[in-house]
Every structure is written in structure tokens, then in C-alpha cells.
Amino acid sequence: MKHFAYVIVGAGFAGAATAYHLARQGVADVLVLEQESIPGFHASGRNAAMLRQCIAEPDLTKLALDGAAFIRNLPADWPEPVLFKNNGSLLLGSGAGWEKLRRDGEIGRSVGVPGIAEWSPEQAIGHVPVLNEAEFDGALWCASDGVVDIHALLSGYLKFAASRGAQIRYNAALRAVRACQGADIELETAEGVISCKVLVNASGAWANVVAALAGARPLPLRACRRHLFVSPPLAWVDRSWPFVWDVTHDIYFRPEGDGLLLCACDQTELAPGDPPVDESVKEMLAEKIQRHMPGLSEVPISRGWAGLRTLTPDGRFVIGWDAQVDGLFWIAGLGGHGMTTSAAVGELAATLLVGGPGQRSAPFAPERFDEELA
Numbered sequence: 160m161k162h163f164a165y166v167i168v169g170a171g172f173a174g175a176a177t178a179y180h181l182a183r184q185g186v187a188d189v190l191v192l193e194q195e196s197i198p199g200f201h202a203s204g205r206n207a208a209m210l211r212q213c214i215a216e217p218d219l220t221k222l223a224l225d226g227a228a229f230i231r232n233l234p235a236d237w238p239e240p241v242l243f244k245n246n247g248s249l250l251l252g253s254g255a256g257w258e259k260l261r262r263d264g265e266i267g268r269s270v271g272v273p274g275i276a277e278w279s280p281e282q283a284i285g286h287v288p289v290l291n292e293a294e295f296d297g298a299l300w301c302a303s304d305g306v307v308d309i310h311a312l313l314s315g316y317l318k319f320a321a322s323r324g325a326q327i328r329y330n331a332a333l334r335a336v337r338a339c340q341g342a343d344i345e346l347e348t349a350e351g352v353i354s355c356k357v358l359v360n361a362s363g364a365w366a367n368v369v370a371a372l373a374g375a376r377p378l379p380l381r382a383c384r385r386h387l388f389v390s391p392p393l394a395w396v397d398r399s400w401p402f403v404w405d406v407t408h409d410i411y412f413r414p415e416g417d418g419l420l421l422c423a424c425d426q427t428e429l430a431p432g433d434p435p436v437d438e439s440v441k442e443m444l445a446e447k448i449q450r451h452m453p454g455l456s457e458v459p460i461s462r463g464w465a466g467l468r469t470l471t472p473d474g475r476f477v478i479g480w481d482a483q484v485d486g487l488f489w490i491a492g493l494g495g496h497g498m499t500t501s502a503a504v505g506e507l508a509a510t511l512l513v514g515g516p517g518q519r520s521a522p523f524a525p526e527r528f529d530e531e532l533a
Contacts, residue, residue, distance in 0.1 A: 163326075164188035165512065166346060166355040168333050168369050170195075171203035172497040173490040174361035175316035176505025177512070178325050184513055187324025190355070191317070192348060194332035194365075199313045201433070202363050203497060205466030207387055207420060208309045209402045209413065210499045211248055213267040213275065213301055215259065216474045218522040221270050222500040222507075229502035230307055238318040241311040246414075247274070247401040248304035249283055251295035256407030260299045267301070274302030287400050289454040295405060306402065306413060309498055316505070333362075336372040344373075344486050357512060359488045364431040364467040366477075366491035375484040378477060378528055380492050381470045383426045384434040388444060388463040392417035408451040410444070419458060423447050426468075434465040468495045476500075478508055478523040480516045488512060489525050 165181065167174040170193035178191050195201070210230060212223040230243055252260035267275050276299075283298040284290045317327055328350060335347035336358065343354045360369045364382035371377060402413035409424035423444035427437070441460060448455045471477060471492040481487040490508050493500065511518040521527075 160345075161353045162343070163190045163353065163355045165190070165357045165359055166353065167191045167359040167361055169193065169361035169363055169365075170198035170317065170327060170329075171201065171361065171363055172199075172313060172316075172501040173363070173493060173504060173508075174359065175313055175320070176501040177359060177361060177490060177508045178320035179316040180505040180509035181512065182320045182323035182325055184509055186509075186513065189320065189325040190353070191320070191325060191327040192331045192333055193327065193329045194349075196329050198317055199310065202466050202468060203313055204310065205387070205464060206309065206495065206498060207402075207411070207413065207422060208306050208498065209248070210243070210305050210307050211301075211496075212272045212304055212499070213248075213250060213263045213299060214496065215263050215266075217266050217270070218475055219496060219500065220266050220272065222476075222503040223496060224270055224272050225503035226500040227303065230312065231303075233315075236319070237315055238322065239311055239315050241315060242308040243305055245303070245305040246399055247300060247302045249278070249287060249401045249403045250299040250301070251283065251293065251403065251405040251407070252299070253294060253296045253407040257296040260297070260406060264299045272301065272303065274300075276300045276302075287403055289395070290403065290452070292453040293405070294451045295407070304401070307498060312498065312501070316501070333369060333372060336374070342485065357486050357488055359490065359508070359512070361490040363491070364469050366469065366489065368431060370481075370487070370489075373484050373487050375481050375487055378489070378491070378525060379472050380477070381428050382431055382467045383470055384429050384437075384465050385468055385495075386422065386425055386436065386440045386463055386465045388421050388441065388460045389415055390418035390421070390458050391461045393419065393458065405451055408447060410447045410451060412455065418461075419455070421455070421458070429467065431467070434467055436463055436465050470494045476504065476523050477525050478504065479511060479520055479525050480518070482526040482529065485516070
């Protein structure tokens, strides 16, 4: 039976970045198990690729700051180029939503996010003229945000880890978990039986499925579907525009090639899987555009897709050792921030893993839900 020190379930951003940082710390005895034939088949490869640092949760803002700094300044030994379009972000708010955005900006400034400024509607419209008829009271501009080549970033984490000895296996779904002698964990996979000292649960929407196999209590995680839509080329789109997100009315868009990528910020809880596209969400998008961004009302849609975001009740990630099952470590509930925070999440997880079960990260520890689950 093949034995590993760490087996990471999931080759999305959480698992890949953790494998990368374990490799950085000299840990080569790592296996990444991925149930699909390619990495990032689900949430990590279906997101809008937007690097956003101004987040309402302060603990996440710090992770986003550190993760963004990593992406903007990749290490000299990083294995492949990662395109980062530093076009900035423009977050729009109205009423109480604008006041909340201003507080988010203060949080960002307090932890050192560069390039944050409050803009008037006139300033925002001057930068993105299609907002001329949009409904908002103010905008938070973050010059250091942008759009990332998510596939190159994910590939880079995995290539580096593999170059330092980590193994990555695809089409290798985890089927069963059993404790065995010597405090090892025995894993039955689609490729056979292996064992490990530590099982790292970085399986995204499947996090509670993996936890159940290991005998752990499920955490209050919700896998929610969100759709993205893309327009055909539009002559008036400026590729240098930032991504624009109306956080009060839950709608965003950004340049995608010569067209636009758009999202109605829909959120429907579903079981883990490959979520089908719900055509009615196009109607939701059209209604939001007509009401809040009429300048986009004539934009046609050429295609769309859906992915799952895994959310926690308090909006913070789950990173840490399970309080009841020895050798089980969680990295879950990244809630749409996985790409931006990936480097920081992977570094934190690797540090806690190497430090052993006595290591805890209070803001993200799984046991914070103990009272809720009791």
C-alpha cells in the first residue's frame, strides 16, 4: 500500500495552493487527489477571474491583500507566466449599501490595500461612460484590483508542487476513509487503496461529503450556484475598463475580449455536482440591467455557464484541524474568494499542517461552529 504524509482531496485553488506551499516548506511527500480529469473543473475554473481586495470581512481582506501581492509579484522560480490585467475595480453602492462600501474601503486602507479611493458618480461615469444612467450614490475605486488568468495561476501551483516531488492524480475520486493501525488513515480511491498521516479536505462543494467519509460532523456549508454570461463583441466596449460591481443591487460586469462578461449574482443552493444552467437567470439579469444599469440594456448574450460557490454562515473561510477526527484538516468555504486569496490560504494551511494538530487559526478554525452544531 502506497503511503503519503499528506493527501489533499481537490486540485482546485485551495488544494493546489496548499500543495505549492508545502513544497515551499520542503514537504515532498504529498499526493493531490482530483476526482475530475483536469484541475479546476468546478469552481476554480468557472469563476469571473476578478481579483478583489475590498471585502466586508476584515480577516478575509488581509488574506486578499496578501494573495493579490503574490499574484502581482510571482516568485522568480514560478513555473509559467500568469497574465494579470491591472485595470482596477469600481464598486458601486446606494443608500446603506454605499455607507457599507465606504466602511469596506476603510478596512482595506487599514490593512494596507493600495489604491483605494471614494469616487462620486460623476467620476465613475467619466471612467466607464456606460454607467451614465446607472443608479448609485457613490463608488469605491481600487486601482490595484484586476483580472487574472485563473488557469495559468492554478497550473503554476500544481507544476511547482510536482517539480518538488508532489504527486497529482486525476480521475481519482475518494470512495472511503478508514482508520488503521499506527494512527494512519486508509483511503479507498478510484485508483486503489493508499494511506496517509493527514487527510486535507480541500474538495470545495464536496467538503461535507469528504468529511462524512472520514467520520466527521458536517459543517454549515452551503454550495450555491451562480451563473456567468458573455456577450458577443461590442464596438463600444473599452478593454481597459475595470470590473464594475453594484453591490447594492447585486450585478457586475467586466470586459471579456471585445465583449462583456456579466453576472446577476444569483445564489441557489444545490447538491454538489455539475450545476445545470437555469435559463431563467438570463431574465433576472435583464431585469436588473433594465432597472439599475440601463446603459447595458441592449447587450445580447452569446453563452453562459454555472458554477458552485461554497459559503459559510459568518462569511469566513474554514481552515484548520477537525476538532474530533484525528488527522483531518479542512480548507473549505472560500465563497468566491478562492482565486484572490489562494496564495495566502495555501501558506496559512501549510503552516498549520506542518505545525501539527496543536496549531489553530482562530478566525477560520472549524470548531467555531461547535455551539451551532451541538
